[in-house]
Amino acid sequence: MLIDVILLTGALFAAGLFLAFERDLVSVLFGVALLSNAANLFVLLSSGNPEGRATPVVGQSLDLMVDPLPQALVLTAIVIGSGILTYLIFFVYRLYSDHGTTDLKEIFPPSPEDSSSAKGEKQS
Amino acid sequence: MNTLVVPLLLPLLAAIFGLLLRRHVPLRKPLFLFSSVGQLAAALWIGGQTLQVGHLGLPLGGWAAPYGIILMADTLTAIMLCLSAATTLAATAYSSAEWWSEAEHPFRGPLLQFLTLGINLSFLTGDFFNLFVAFEVMLLSSYALLTLENHGGQARHNLSYVLLNIVGSALFLCAAGFAYGTWGTLNFAQLAERLAAESGSNRVFFFGLFCTGVFGLKAGIFPLYFWLPGSYPTLPIAVSGLFSGMLTKVGVYVLLRLYATILPHDLTELHHLMGWVSVATMIFGVLGAICQNTIRSVLSWHIISQIGYMTLCLGLFSEMAVTACILYITHHIIVKSSLFFIGGAAAQLNQTDDLRHMGGLWKSAPILGLFFLAQALSLAGIPPLSGFWGKYLIVVEGLAQDKIAFVVGSLVASVLTLFSMLKIWLGAFWGEQPEDRSSPFENRSQSFSFWGKAAVCGALVTVSLVIGLGMPFFLEIAQKAALDSMDQRRFIEFVFSLKGK
Numbered sequence: 336m337l338i339d340v341i342l343l344t345g346a347l348f349a350a351g352l353f354l355a356f357e358r359d360l361v362s363v364l365f366g367v368a369l370l371s372n373a374a375n376l377f378v379l380l381s382s383g384n385p386e387g388r389a390t391p392v393v394g395q396s397l398d399l400m401v402d403p404l405p406q407a408l409v410l411t412a413i414v415i416g417s418g419i420l421t422y423l424i425f426f427v428y429r430l431y432s433d434h435g436t437t438d439l440k441e442i443f444p445p446s447p448e449d450s451s452s453a454k455g456e457k458q459s
Numbered sequence: 460m461n462t463l464v465v466p467l468l469l470p471l472l473a474a475i476f477g478l479l480l481r482r483h484v485p486l487r488k489p490l491f492l493f494s495s496v497g498q499l500a501a502a503l504w505i506g507g508q509t510l511q512v513g514h515l516g517l518p519l520g521g522w523a524a525p526y527g528i529i530l531m532a533d534t535l536t537a538i539m540l541c542l543s544a545a546t547t548l549a550a551t552a553y554s555s556a557e558w559w560s561e562a563e564h565p566f567r568g569p570l571l572q573f574l575t576l577g578i579n580l581s582f583l584t585g586d587f588f589n590l591f592v593a594f595e596v597m598l599l600s601s602y603a604l605l606t607l608e609n610h611g612g613q614a615r616h617n618l619s620y621v622l623l624n625i626v627g628s629a630l631f632l633c634a635a636g637f638a639y640g641t642w643g644t645l646n647f648a649q650l651a652e653r654l655a656a657e658s659g660s661n662r663v664f665f666f667g668l669f670c671t672g673v674f675g676l677k678a679g680i681f682p683l684y685f686w687l688p689g690s691y692p693t694l695p696i697a698v699s700g701l702f703s704g705m706l707t708k709v710g711v712y713v714l715l716r717l718y719a720t721i722l723p724h725d726l727t728e729l730h731h732l733m734g735w736v737s738v739a740t741m742i743f744g745v746l747g748a749i750c751q752n753t754i755r756s757v758l759s760w761h762i763i764s765q766i767g768y769m770t771l772c773l774g775l776f777s778e779m780a781v782t783a784c785i786l787y788i789t790h791h792i793i794v795k796s797s798l799f800f801i802g803g804a805a806a807q808l809n810q811t812d813d814l815r816h817m818g819g820l821w822k823s824a825p826i827l828g829l830f831f832l833a834q835a836l837s838l839a840g841i842p843p844l845s846g847f848w849g850k851y852l853i854v855v856e857g858l859a860q861d862k863i864a865f866v867v868g869s870l871v872a873s874v875l876t877l878f879s880m881l882k883i884w885l886g887a888f889w890g891e892q893p894e895d896r897s898s899p900f901e902n903r904s905q906s907f908s909f910w911g912k913a914a915v916c917g918a919l920v921t922v923s924l925v926i927g928l929g930m931p932f933f934l935e936i937a938q939k940a941a942l943d944s945m946d947q948r949r950f951i952e953f954v955f956s957l958k959g960k
Contacts, residue, residue, distance in 0.1 A: 355626070367625050374629035374636075381640030405639060408588055412632055415595045419625055422602055426614070426621060433612050442615050 337384050344380065347373035360427050360437040367423065371416045378412060381405050462508075463517045463530045465501035466540055466579040469494045470547075474572035481565050488555050491568045495548035498575070502544045506537035510936070513943055514953040516585070523959030524585070525646040531585040531954065534940035535785060539582045539712055542792045545922070546704040547575045549915050553800055554697040556911025563695070564607050571701065574600040581709050585954065587635050587645040590713065594631065594677070598624050601706060604698050605690060613693045620690035623683075627676040634669050641666070648954035651721045651947050658723035667722050667729045671714065678710030680770055681740035684763045688747060691762070692755040692812075696803030699755065703762055704796035708788055711769045718773050719781055719944045734774025738868035741767025745875040753812045754802035754883055758795070761838070761879070764872055765791050771865060772853060779856045781941040786933065787849030790926060794834050794846065797919035801831050804912040805887050807905075814886030821888040826913060828888045830920045835884065837923060839877035845927035848934070 347369050354366030382405040389396035391403035427437065434442045473494030480487050508515055509532055516531040518524060532540070550571060554563060577597025584590050602624075605617040639645055641662055642653040654663050676683040687707070691699055718730075744764030751757045769791070772784030804827055805820055806812045821828045837844035842851075850873060857866040926933055943949075 355622070363622065367622060370626060371629045371632075374632040377633050378636035378639070381636045383640070405636070408635070408639075411588070411592065415592070418599060419595070419602075419628070422599065423621065423625070426602075426606060426618075429606065429614055430618070433614060442618075 337380070340376065340380055344373055344376045347376065358439050360430065360439060360442075363439075364423055364427055368420055371412075371419070375409050375412050375416065379405050379409050461517065462501060462505060463515060463532055463583060466498050466505075466544070466583065467576060469497045469501070470572040470576040470579065474569040474576065477569040477572060478566075484558075487568055488551075488558070491551045491572060492548070492555070494572060495544060495551050495575075498544035498579070499541065499548060502537060502540035505532050506534070506541060509534045509537045509943075510939065514950065516954060516957045518957050518959050521959045524954045524957055525644055525649040527959060528589050529585040529646070529954060529957060530583045531647075532583060533943040533950075534936065535712075535715070535944045536582050538785065538789060538936070538940055539708075540579060542708075542789060543575060543578050543582070543705055546701050546792060546796050547571065549796060549800065549919055550697050550701040553700060553803070553912055553915045556908050556915060557695075557697055558908075563697075566607060567604070567695075567698065570600050570604050570607065571698065574604065574701070578705055578709055582712060585647045587638060587647065587650065591628070591631055591635055594709075595628060597706070597709065598628065601702065604702075605694060608695050608698075609693055616693050617690045620686045623676065623686045627673060630669075630676075631673045634666070634673055637669065638666060646954070647716075647721055648951045652951050654721065655723050655947065658725060663723060664726060664729060667717070667726055668732075670717055671729065671733065674710045674713045674717065675736070675770075676710075677707070678714060678770070679707045679740075679763050679766050681736050681743055681763075681767070684740065684744065684766075687763060688751075688756060688759045691759040692753060696755075696799060696806070700796040700799040700803075703758065703799050704792040707762055707766055708769075708792055711766060711784075711788060714770065714773060715781070715784060716944065718776065719941075720947060720950055724776070724945070724947075730774050730776045732774075733770055734862065734865055737767045737769075737771035737774050738865055739767075740764070740770065741872040742868060742875075745872050745879060748879040749875065749882070752814050754806065754814065754887065755799070755812055757814075757879055757883055758798055758802060761876065762795060764876065765795070765838070767872065768850065768853060768869060771869060772856075774865065775853070775856050775860060775862065777856060777860070778938075778941055778945060779852060779859075781945060782934070782937045783849050783852035783856060785937040785940050786852065787846075789933070789937070790837070790845040790849055790923070793919055793923045793926065794837050797830070797916055797923065798834050798838070800912060800916045800919065801827060801834065802883075804909060804916060805831075807909060807912070809887070814883065817887045818890035819888075824909075824913075827916070830913075830916050831884070831888065833920050834923065835880035836877075837927065839880055840873050843927055843930070845923050845930075847927070848930050 351366045351369030351373055354362045357363060382402040385401045388401045389398040391400040430442060431437050473490055476490060477487055514533050516529055519528045557563060574597055577593050577600060580593035581590055584593055602621050606614050635645060642650060644650055657663060679687045691702060694702060741764045744760055744767060748757050748760035751760060769784050769787050772780040808820060808824055809817045837846040840846045840850040853869055854866050
């Protein structure tokens with residue numbers, strides 16, 4: 336039971352990293368979303384193998400219960416993650432409306448004056 | 460000890476009321492100033508208490524450790540709280556001074572308060588997952604502040620900051636999952652107890668290494684620093700003062716807490732690795748600073764180099780080294796944010812941030828020159844300014860432990876720091892005034908704004924001078940903080956003695 340969750344976590348991390356290294360910002364967005372969900376699944380994994388254990392409700396059974404704490408942690412992490420993802424979507428949209436593209440190579444053109452002068456200009 | 464929630468409640472309430480009072484600018488400014496002054500008072504009071512009794516703690520909701528989340532403070536926490544309150548106060552005051560010359564975004568004030576909430580919570584928390592939440596509060600406000608007031612395609616420079624920190628947060632979550640899955644607890648005290656019980660095992664080493672990576676990313680150590688110099692120069696000056704002072708130092712604080720209070724003290728390989736990484740950080744950071752051409756990017760690269768000094772203390776890891784680290788953090792936060800503010804005032808006078816188009820400030824604003832000189836020499840480590848003492852202790856400790864390479868690295872970085880500070884000095888203060896520049900102040904409000912900013916810089920310079928000249932007093936406090944934070948047995952006993960309901 337645990338081994339397939341471990342494999343799934345690994346696959347999610349791999350897919351997330353692969354997408355995050357793409358040139359297109361939308362792919363990067365999806366990659367980051369996958370990465371943060373892979374991390375959530377990893378935390379859930381820390382409650383151990385649920386096979387043969389009772390649901391964590393007091394008074395229903397005398398068997399060993401599943402550890403409920405990782406589920407509470409993951410709930411918090413999911414809420415935070417969705418907030419961050421919302422921000423990231425707006426940020427990508429902002430970059431799209433600034434530069435008219437989501438291609439990272441066009442957003443950061445490799446020109447020599449880009450790195451030194453563009454940063455120092457006073458913002459209006 | 461209910462006082463411990465004050466540094467959290469004040470910024471939260473101020474931020475919420477600040478959002479409600481969006482259209483009432485005259486009411487908002489005093490609100491944020493009041494909140495920062497209140498935080499400073501609470502932090503000083505907590506500091507006084509911890510000096511007397513050692514540890515303070517508050518089990519939230521009356522749930523005793525290790526089942527509930529606890530807030531806890533020792534002298535180290537109190538020092539960090541004081542610094543964060545002082546920097547927020549300075550940033551808010553500087554922001555108010557800017558109000559005379561240029562309009563700020565109405566969300567800036569509330570977001571600064573949310574940022575402070577996150578920072579204060581990460582100092583006060585005694586729980587690994589709560590620390591994650593604190594980091595997220597802090598990071599989310601920092602993302603918003605980074606993109607809030609950027610125009611003309613500047614926002615793209617923050618992409619690497621945002622993406623790397625999101626990935627860092629995912630890794631942080633994995634570290635928490637690993638700790639809970641392996642040792643069955645997230646409470647600092649219980650974690651310390653259980654880690655000590657299997658001290659020397661590979662799992663403890665791996666956990667330490669993994670956490671070092673996660674918090675090293677937030678602190679900006681080699682080779683994880685490249686998000687920093689791109690994003691900080693795009694911020695408005697008032698915000699960048701707070702960012703440069705506090706944000707990376709939260710990472711350093713957590714590393715310090717981790718090494719001193721949670722991990723067993725015998726992880727010499729990890730400490731040694733940290734030492735080498737730190738030397739690389741300070742050398743690469745200062746070399747980066749030398750080849751920049753704007754005040755803010757020179758200062759941003761300097762942050763990286765200074766982070767190297769702080770983590771080098773963790774690499775040497777002894778009671779003296781931790782004392783040096785605490786002194787260095789104290790010095791650095793004040794000096795770094797005041798340098799950003801001074802740079803901002805200089806940029807207002809010259810109407811540009813680019814060192815190639817500045818000059819002659821020494822004639823038009825000698826007071827700014829004096830402030831800059833005091834802080835820059837302090838950063839380079841000239842006695843008896845505050846920066847000297849931290850570096851002195853590091854060198855003494857490095858020599859005592861026979862780690863010559865670390866000592867040489869830190870001295871070379873120090874000389875190069877002086878060199879790059881001279882670059883700002885020659886570019887902005889010395890030299891000929893550019894001819895095309897009109898009179899510095901177009902109207903009265905510009906001049907008000909400048910003197911307001913100069914007053915904030917002056918206050919920070921005074922604090923920094925007091926720290927440098929009153930070193931025996933501050934050294935004693937730092938020694939107590941180092942002793943308390945490294946005394947794991949007392950910490951564990953204290954946390955488990957906290958009574959819930």
